[in-house]
Structures are given as structure tokens and as C-alpha cells.
Amino acid sequence: MKASSLASGSGATFRELFRSGKYVGPTAGLAPGLVQANLVVLHKELAYDFLLFCQRNPKPCPILEVTAAGCYEAKETAPGSDLRTDLPKYRVFRYGELVAEPTDISGYWQDDFVSFLLGCSFTFEAALQEADIEVRHITLQRNVPMYITNRQCKGAGIMQGPLVVSMRPMLPSNVVKAVQVTSRYHAVHGAPVHIGDPLTLGIADLSKPDMGDAVDVLPGEVPVFWACGCTPQAVVMGVKPPLVITHAPGHMFITDWHDRDLLTY
């Protein structure tokens, strides 16, 4: 099934489609207006450190919902959902190594799993587009370019690691507006963390992202960097806990919440 035939629909419609296995692609551009979320699933014994890590690093890890241990329904953001089946694709990490990219994690599920849903930049990208700012990777129909930076997040117990950022190039004349628009969305990474020279973040080559796809930076454009919800994946790869499951990059959980609900007043 093509994403283009699914542009609209309720959150439940999309979750059922992914659950059925008929669509396993990325969710960018799907369900416009609905909040999409990053997923991190881990054992309860790791949940405190991870929750505190999120609290200390709200820009890369803005929490939308944390489930009770063993509960696979996102009761707040998507009543009736099943987090084991309702994303198009997952990533399974054992001791920090990516070992599988299944489309269903029912076989991995354990009774003490806690699921974290974190805000995703798709929400603020819609707001950028409404403000007439081109979002390059959407134009190019690619995944957003993501980079592991030289900035360390604030650690929490065993959880520590570098800040991961996403990058969107734009004309200098749009930068102020981009800061203003995204500042109003704290729950989805908020304002940029850096504007301009990638080397400041330790990024040597914009054409070689650590995750996602490279995009063209046109002459005269400035790269603008936002904290990225893939930061927990970098943490997991460094901390190497026995088992952690996340969404596959770009393959998000579609909630029932509306982007407008996340506006900061």
C-alpha cells in the first residue's frame, strides 16, 4: 500500500493499518495534524534512570507518555492502541547492538517492559511549512539527516551519551521565523540548539549523517540544528543494556493527539 493513498484518517486507522502489516514504511507525511512519537521500550529496572535522563534532557527527550510496567496500551495519547504492533517498524537492540528490525514486537514483549513515547519533529515541521519555510528533506522525500554531536547530554544513573541533532537547511531570512515557530513547541524539541557552523557541534561533514539521509544545502543557506528524538538510540548504543526496543528511524507511533494540542502558550 502506498503512503500517498493514506494521507488522512484517524490515528486508529493508521495504527490498525500498521498492525495488519499492510504498510511498513516511514510515517513522514502521514496523518497530517496528528502527533507522531518516538518509542523507547525497556525493562522496569532501567526505567528510573531513563525517566530521569529525559527529565534532565527535555530538548532531545520530551516525554509525551510513560506507560505502567507491562502495559502496552498508550492510554493517554492513543486509547485502544497496542504498542507491540502499531508501529510500522521497530529496532531491537541487545547489549547496544542492533539485532533486528521487526514490524511486530509481540514475540519480544516482557511483563516488566515500560514504554516511553517522546515528541517527534514531524509536529514542528508541519508548523514550519505552515509558516512558508521549506523543509528540505520533505521536498526531497527523504528521511531527515541526523548527526551525533560532540555535546554530552546530562547523565542520569547509567544513562548517558551524546546529543543527537537533526538538521534543516534554510535561507538566513527564514531563520528567525524558524526559531519563533519551533519555540512554541516545547513538547517536540522546541527551539534549535545551534544555527550555523556544523563544526561547533563536532560535525565534520553534513553530507555524511549518522542516521537518516543527507540533503542538499544550497549556496547561501544556513544549517539549523534541533535536538533529536534519536538521542536515546545513541545512548542505548553506548550504555549497552541487555534489551531495548525503539521505533525504526522515521517509522513513528501515530497518536490521537493533535499538533495544536502541543502548542506552548
Place this chain on the structure above:
Amino acid sequence: MKASSLASGSGATFRELFRSGKYVGPTAGLAPGLVQANLVVLHKELAYDFLLFCQRNPKPCPILEVTAAGCYEAKETAPGSDLRTDLPKYRVFRYGELVAEPTDISGYWQDDFVSFLLGCSFTFEAALQEADIEVRHITLQRNVPMYITNRQCKGAGIMQGPLVVSMRPMLPSNVVKAVQVTSRYHAVHGAPVHIGDPLTLGIADLSKPDMGDAVDVLPGEVPVFWACGCTPQAVVMGVKPPLVITHAPGHMFITDWHDRDLLTY
């Protein structure tokens, strides 16, 4: 020592004064411009539920800092501080009962204690005053009136309980400005939770607050209610864990952070 002789000074100056035991009074009006914080100290085994409770109820429980287990220094908000001695007065709850109001908790300290510092309305009251809105209990030199409402917070594990609110009366002509000003301070309770009829919150008599002091509501004035950092005390009284220590109402922890640092953009 009189509070009036201490109007200004660094956070460390005030913490040292309280540590010395020479001042044990409330901190309202002290250290203008510096962020003051609510304190909740509990055993590590309760910390996950309490952290999640705060995450789910950010208006009454806006987290400024969570210490590592056993660490009594607030490294982020007040480097060099000692949370066992640096508040003018504490409250000790055993199984939900208030059993002591010491000015030093060194004798109670345990190696697995985790300390939570939560935002306090003193920060937004300064902003209200700067916006030329009278804050009645400050005018009257009383503690703010606080009420236990009929609204339940979102539960987290064993942590659950009612929302506690603080109340400030004002003329209707000031209400819009009060909403605007406090909306900009998410880290200190943010916008009001209710404006007008106290019965909507289950408050039968404004002249009988559950905590703090009553204040006059003048003819034509409207009561405006904000989520209150004493909510965790109501939770503790209901959940009855073996040992929890908090600040005494109005006797806050003075940090090194500036009110302006908490402005939401």
C-alpha cells in the same frame, strides 16, 4: 534576625544563614530575583513513582532538579549547597503523619534518599508584581492560602492524590494579564488552573484554607487559582509512605538560579 535586614544577597548567603540556624522563618520576599524551590525527599524505592507523578502532573510538580540517590547537594541549581541544612524549616512525615518540623534534617538523612526540587510560585508572584498586579498575601504579609481540591492528579504507581491549589484574588481587569504573565513561567506552575467560583474545585469556604493563611477577597474581586507545589504533601499524607521529608510551607530552598532563567520563550 529579621527577614527585612536580608532583602538581598546571593543564594549562598541565604543558605549559609539558614544552615547556621540564625533565621528559621519563611522565605517569601527574601532574595528577590532568585528562584526558590519546594523540596521533597524520599527513599530511592519511591523515587520512580514520584518522578513519574511529577512528569504526569507538571503544573503542580514542575521539576527543577532531582539529585542522585544519597547526594544532598543540589548540583544544578545550587552548587555547594547542603539540602539537609540549607532550608529554614522542614516537615517530617512518617506514614503520612506530620511528626516533626525541624530546622535541620541531618539526623534523618539516609544513604538512599533522593531529593526533588520543584518550582515555587514565588517566581511568578514577582512577575505579577512587576506587571502591577497586587499579590494580596504579600500585601498582608501572610502565607499564600492553599486548598485541597476535588480534582485528582494523574496517578503514578503508588503516588496519587488531589490537586492542591493556591489562590490570589484580583480585579477582573487584571485577570487576562495574570494569565499571560504566569503562562510564561511553565517551570513554576504556569497559567492558572481555574478562575472564579471556588465550588468548581470543591472549595466551600475561601476563608478556611487547608494550608497557609486566609486573605481578604474584596468586593468585585475574582479568586484566581494556580496549581500548587504543596500537592506532593497532600499525596504523602494520603499514600502514607514510611518516611518523607519536605520543606515547611513557605520555608523554601533558595537556589542560585534567576527568575528570568525560567521564562518560557
